Structure formats: structure tokens, C-alpha cells
Amino acid sequence: NLLSKLYEEDSECEEPELVQVYLRLKPCxxxxxxxxxxxxRCLITSLDTTTAGHGRRTQHNVSKMYTFTHIFGPDSRQQEL
Structure with missing residues (x-):
């Protein structure tokens, strides 16, 4: 049966490897x-924005969390990478 043959081939495939993402921060x-x-591994960005909505000004704090394989801080040296 063609369907069972495809299922067997699919089950033999290896799991896809996850992409590794690194962040290197420059000295500030x-x-x-x-x-x-x-x-x-975790970085949170925070940005205060002021928007105008319905005739009044409102302020929002926009925060996002990013996860990396590894974060190299601003004190990291090239040899550590």
C-alpha cells in the first residue's frame, strides 16, 4: 500500500534541528x-510610546521578551565566541 509506505518513510525521518540564535551586545x-x-538566554526590551487616540494622549509601555541560545554581554571578548 502506497500510503503505508509513505508513513514508514516519514517515521524514519529525523527530527528537524532547531536553529541556534546568538546575541552579542556591543559595549555601551x-x-x-x-x-x-x-x-x-533571555532579553526583555521595553519602550515607552505616547500615542494619540480618540482626541486624548495615552502612554503605553511596550515590552517584549526574546529568547536566544546564548547572550554574550558587552564585556564578552572575541575569544569567548
């Missing part, structure tokens, strides 16, 4: 409150 001479490193 002025402290920034735009991001926070939570761990060696």
Missing part, C-alpha cells in the same frame, strides 16, 4: 533602560 558607554538581560 551610557546606561540604557531600553532592554534588560534576565539571564544568559
Amino acid at each position: 558607554y551610557k546606561p540604557s533602560n531600553l532592554y534588560e538581560i534576565r539571564s544568559d
